[in-house]
Amino acid sequence: MKLYPLLLSCLLYIGLPLIPASAQDTLFRFALVTDTHIGAETAAEDLQHTVADINNLPDIAFVIFSGDITEFGSDDELTTAYSIISQLHKPWHIVPGNHDTKWSESGCNSFRKVFGGETFSFRYKGYWFLGTNCGPNMRMGPGQVPRENIVWLEQQLQREPDKTIPLIYINHYPQDTSLNNWYEVLDRLHDRNVKAMLCGHDMPTGHSASKVCQASCAGPTCGQKHR
Numbered sequence: 001m002k003l004y005p006l007l008l009s010c011l012l013y014i015g016l017p018l019i020p021a022s023a024q025d026t027l028f029r030f031a032l033v034t035d036t037h038i039g040a041e042t043a044a045e046d047l048q049h050t051v052a053d054i055n056n057l058p059d060i061a062f063v064i065f066s067g068d069i070t071e072f073g074s075d076d077e078l079t080t081a082y083s084i085i086s087q088l089h090k091p092w093h094i095v096p097g098n099h100d101t102k103w104s105e106s107g108c109n110s111f112r113k114v115f116g117g118e119t120f121s122f123r124y125k126g127y128w129f130l131g132t133n134c135g136p137n138m139r140m141g142p143g144q145v146p147r148e149n150i151v152w153l154e155q156q157l158q159r160e161p162d163k164t165i166p167l168i169y170i171n172h173y174p175q176d177t178s179l180n181n182w183y184e185v186l187d188r189l190h191d192r193n194v195k196a197m198l199c200g201h202d203m204p205t206g207h208s209a210s211k212v213c214q215a216s217c218a219g220p221t222c223g224q225k226h227r
Contacts, residue, residue: 026125026126027125028061028124028125029059029060029061030060030061030062030063030064030124031054031057031060031062031063031064032063032064032065032066032198033050033054033063033064033065033066034065034066034067034068034097034172034199034200034201035067035068035097035200035201036050036065036068036069036070036081037068037069037070037071037099038069038070038071038077038078038080038081038084039070039071039072039074039076039077039080040071043071044080044084047081047084047085048084048087051084051085051087051088054088054090055087055088055089055090060090061090061091061124062090062091062092062093062124063088063090063091063092063093064092064093064094064129064131064170064198065085065092065093065094065095066095066097066131066170066171066172066198066199066200067095067096067097067098067099067100067134067171067172067199067200067201068097068098068099068100068172068200068201069081069085069094069096069097069099069100069111070099070100071099072099072103073096073099073100073101073102073103073110073111074103075110075114078100078110078111078114078115079114081114082114082115093120093122093129093131094115094120094131095118095119095120095131095132095133095134095170095171095172096111096115096118096133096134096172097134097172097173097200097201098134098135098143098172098173098201101133101135118132118133118146118149119131119132119133119149119152119153120170121156126165126166127165127166127167127168127195128160128165128166128167128168129167129168129170130153130156130167130168130169130170131169131170131171132145132149132150132152132153132169132170132171132185133145133146133149133171134171134172134173134179134201135180142180143173143178143179143180144179144180144181145171145179145181145182145184145185150181150184150185150188153185153188154188157188157189157192163191163192163193164193165192165193166193166195167189167192167193167194167195168194168195168196168197168198169185169189169194169196169197169198170197170198170199171185171197171199172199172200172201173199173201174197174199174201175197175199178201
C-alpha cells in the first residue's frame, strides 16, 4: 500500500500463519489510520489516496481511525474529513484526537454531530474493540478521557461478565502520563483480557512514518518500519 505524507497507516494482523487449522477462522486483517490532520497542506489529498488504497485491499475487513482526523477541529475540516472517509467501501469506526477538539468552534460538539459519536464498541471474530475520546473536554484543555466516556466504558464492561474475551482498546493518546486520567481507563481494564491498546498522537518528525504491527491471539508483537 502506498503511503503519503501526513498520514500514519497501520495494518494489524490478528493471528499468526502457523497456527492450527481449527483456529484459522479467527484470522483477520484491518487497517488503522491515524493523525490525518485534514486542514494541513496536502492532507485531504493524502487521505483520498489512502481511502482508495484501502478500498483496493480486499482482505481488509474494516478500518479504525484513532484520532487527530483534523488539524484544528473546525466544522469545515470535520465535514471535509467525513466526505472523504465516507467513500470507504468497508465498515469504519472512529474516535477523535486532541486536534479535533482543542480549538473547537462548537464546545467540542461538532465531532459528534458530523461522525455520529465519539466512542465505539463492536466485535469481530471473537475480538471486542472499544474506542473512546481522549479530550480535551474544553478549548485548550489538557488531554483527558471525558467523564461521560469513562462512564460509557464502565457500562460496556458491566454488560459483559465474561472477562476472557480478547479486547482491543483504542484511544488517540497512549495510556500514560501524557493523558491526565490514563489510570481511570487502566483501572477498568486491568482484569480484562486486553490484547492490544492502539493509539496515535506521538508522531515522528514530518508525519511520514508507517508502522506494521503483527499480533497473535496470545498477545501483540509489534515491529516498526519507516518508509
